[in-house]
Amino acid sequence: MKRILSFLLSMGLVFAVAACSREGSLTELESIQKQLAEMDGYACTATLTRTSEKGEKVYETKQYYKSTGEYRLELTAPENVAGNYTVFDGERICQHNPKLDSSIIKNVPESQQRNELFLGQFVQNYMQSEGVSVETAALDESKCVILEAVIPGGDPAISTEKLWVDRETLLPVRFIIYDASGKERYQMDYHEFTFNPQFDASLFTIEE
Numbered sequence: 130m131k132r133i134l135s136f137l138l139s140m141g142l143v144f145a146v147a148a149c150s151r152e153g154s155l156t157e158l159e160s161i162q163k164q165l166a167e168m169d170g171y172a173c174t175a176t177l178t179r180t181s182e183k184g185e186k187v188y189e190t191k192q193y194y195k196s197t198g199e200y201r202l203e204l205t206a207p208e209n210v211a212g213n214y215t216v217f218d219g220e221r222i223c224q225h226n227p228k229l230d231s232s233i234i235k236n237v238p239e240s241q242q243r244n245e246l247f248l249g250q251f252v253q254n255y256m257q258s259e260g261v262s263v264e265t266a267a268l269d270e271s272k273c274v275i276l277e278a279v280i281p282g283g284d285p286a287i288s289t290e291k292l293w294v295d296r297e298t299l300l301p302v303r304f305i306i307y308d309a310s311g312k313e314r315y316q317m318d319y320h321e322f323t324f325n326p327q328f329d330a331s332l333f334t335i336e337e
Contacts, residue, residue, distance in 0.1 A: 170195040254279065278290050
């Protein structure tokens with residue numbers, strides 16, 4: 130998947146980079162796209178808000194993602210779910226609940242819906258979307274560039290998505306997934322974000 134993302138982003142950048150190279154620098158948007166194109170993975174802490182007809186649920190999370198597809202999502206709060214984690218090693222997925230001292234491990238097919246909470250899937254959707262928009266907006270007194278994408282597949286529960294990127298640091302600030310009626314369903318507020326960290330291989334290892 131990393132090769133696909135890099136190819137799509139590179140094609141989108143080729144004319145823009147060629148034009149701006151005469152001026153000696155990239156524009157804001159081009160710099161953001163370049164960073165996303167070169168992303169091998171990321172690690173972050175983030176607040177995840179899930180909204181349904183029953184109301185909101187808020188979780189504190191740690192996330193680790195590789196552009197080759199592997200990921201790890203840990204819940205650190207609230208207390209009743211702290212320690213739960215999900216790991217995908219590229220072929221199998223493991224859901225672990227420390228309170229029950231049990232894990233569920235199963236082989237799973239490639240699933241776009243399962244990956245939607247991760248930045249790599251947004252990048253792929255963004256580059257494949259027609260009529261994507263880019264705008265500038267204020268968020269918590271910090272100017273951000275907003276990238277918008279359509280989520281393919283026709284699932285009315287997850288229809289479109291937006292990513293807020295800080296114009297100075299070029300780091301993701303907020304990520305929201307909307308349903309077909311435009312209601313917010315998932316919101317990710319990033320607190321600490323590191324592109325291309327050195328991962329401990331055990332993060333993506335599923336223990337039998």
